[in-house]
Amino acid sequence: MTELWQWLLDHWVLMGTYIYWALDILLRLVSLIVVPRNRRPGSAIAWLLAIMVLPLVGFPLYLMLGKSQLPRRRREKQRIVNRLMRVRAQDIPDSELDDDVPSWLRSAVSLNRELGAFPLTGNNSADLEIDYDTSIASMADDVRTAQSTVHVLFYIMGLDDRTEDFFAALCERADAGVTVRVLYDHWGALSHGTQYRAMRRRLDAHGIEHFPMNPIQPIRDGAFQRPDLRNHRKMVIVDGEIGWMGSQNLIAAHYNKRANIRRGLHWQETMARFRGPIVSELNLLFATDWFYESEQMLPVETVVRPSPDTSGSYECQLVPSGPGFVTENNLALFNQLFYSARERIVAVSPYFVPDESMLAALVTAARRGVEVELFVSEIGDQFLVFHAQRSYYSVLLEAGVKIWLYRAPTILHAKHLTIDDSVTVLGSSNMDIRSFLLQMECSLMVGGTDFMEKIREVEETYRSRSRQLDLDEWRQRPFRMQVIDNLCRLASAVV
Known part of the structure; x- marks a missing residue:
């Protein structure tokens, strides 16, 4: 034994080399079997490329991410909730659509019900708000009217000078005996440390129950868990009668980042305020997230209640999505609507990194004569996503898609989609691979002529603040930028 040990010490360089190459070959072979299993071809190829270039780095990253x-x-x-939701859905009929709605809209309703088990509700009303500070002030005003419950869920929440009044309203109602429940994404809020800690102290001081969603605990259930699965939803529900949802986080418009303030960056959002039966559906979605994080199952009768306001004329259907749904609900809905469009598609998304199916749906729509417009930001706040997004502009422009660049220094963070003059989809979901696979999102499909007029006004406002990207201009961009865009596109597929 002593001789063997001495021999190993004398030949450790040679043995280390043999072990390295054996492990290198083993990881490459194993990855060819493991990586492509139940994975999109583009994602599989990207992971395999990363592993083949640096197996000892790429394979551990694959195991983690x-x-x-x-x-x-x-x-x-999730299985418990999905089963309960489907049992509930069996006893709730969809609201009647008007006789003149296109047949494809009826199909979309059926698809959404199959994907998320939420019914189509009628007699809803809604208003839109695109001014950042006004939406926060309006939500605070609604919170102050609460008599029984306030439910709050945001990807990013923080206490700063712009959100101070909202948190003051929460605390006032909690002190008055109203039940206030707050959820926030762990990483989304934690990444704004000063504001995050101030928020937690304020909520604790007033006895408000709150939980971080998807807490970052890499070792859970005895195994490593992917740390970048996030809850990206944004909702406020007051007494089950008033519901806010959309794209905006609860933090100052510059996110309190020194780099953003130095560059003058601020975020542009679209939020919607609803009344009517759809608010109970939003409340039910909040209750499922509350159950996941708190272990408390809220009684259905306290969450879903008949709406006292049924004077509206909008049909609304909630579409939840995320890693708990294997069907990629938001992607399925977007693609169904793109293929159904006959006249016009307007898509607003801050992060546009489509998978192959969505890109094909949009390009096909443009080539068959549908007017397609895409609103994105002129500048980006995330280097990788921004450049990956730009790599798709050429094929879109060549197909006839109009690309509008929202002028700097504003980041267009709003997210909505309109199809013909028939339906709007708005919410928290970006049109990128992360939102399709890794983030819990909330989208709402809304039908109604009056609502379409409101969203068209928003689109016209965004158009007036944007410039149209020309294909000739795009083709003349520096070669180095083309290289960066394409490399980032490849990296974005590693999910």
Whole structure:
């Protein structure tokens, strides 16, 4: 034994080399079997390329980030909720659509019900708000009217000078005996440390129950869990009667980042305020997230109640999505609508990194004569996503898609989609691979002529603040930028 040990010490360089190459070859072979399993071809190729270039780095990264799967206990809860939602849906008929709606809209309603088990509700009313500070002030005003419950859920929440009044309203109602429940994404809020800590102290001081969603605990259930699965929803529900949802986070418009303030960056959002039966559906979605994080199952009768306001004329249907849904609900809905469009598609998305199916749907729509417009930001706040997004502009422009660049220094963070003059989809979901696979999102499909007029006014406002990208201009961009865009596109597929 002593001789063997001495021999190993004398030949450690040679043995290390043999072990390195053996492990290198083994990881390459194993990756060819493991990586492509139940994975999109583009994502599989990107992961395989990363592993083949640097196996000892790429393969461990794949083990950490290669599976868009929730922790085991969370998956068990998801199965419970999905089963309960489908049982509930069996007894709730969809609201009647008008006789003149296109047949494809009826198909979209059926698809959404199959995907998320939420029914189509009628007699809703809604208003839109695109001014950042006004929406926060309006939500605070609604909170102050609460008599029984206030439910708040945001990807990013923080206490600063712009959100101070909203948190003051929460605390006032909590002190008055109203039940206030707050959820925020762990990483989304934690990444704004000063504001995050101030928020937690304020909520704790007034006895408000709050939980971080998807807490970053890499080792859960006895196994490593992917740390970048996030809850990206944004909702405020007051007494189950008033509901806010959309794209905006609850933090100052510059996100309190020194780099943003130095560059003059600020965010442009679209939020919607709803009344009517759809608010109970939003409340039910909040209750599912509350169950995941708190272990408390809120009684359905306290969450879903008959709406006292049924004077509206809009049909609304909620579409939840995320890693708990294997069907990629938001992507399925977007693609169905793109292929159904006959006259016009307007898509507003801050991060546009489509998968192959969505890109094909948009390009096909443009080539068959549908007017397609895409609103994105002229500048970006995330280097990788911004440049990956730009890599798609050439094929879109060549197909006839109009690309509008929202002028700097504003980041267009709003997210909505309109199809013909028939339907609007708005909410928290970007049109990128992260929103399709890794983030819990909330989208709302809205039908109604009056609402379409409101959203068209928003689109016209955004158009007036944007410039149209010309194909000749785009083709003349520096070669180095083309290289960066394409490399970032490749990296974005590693999900």
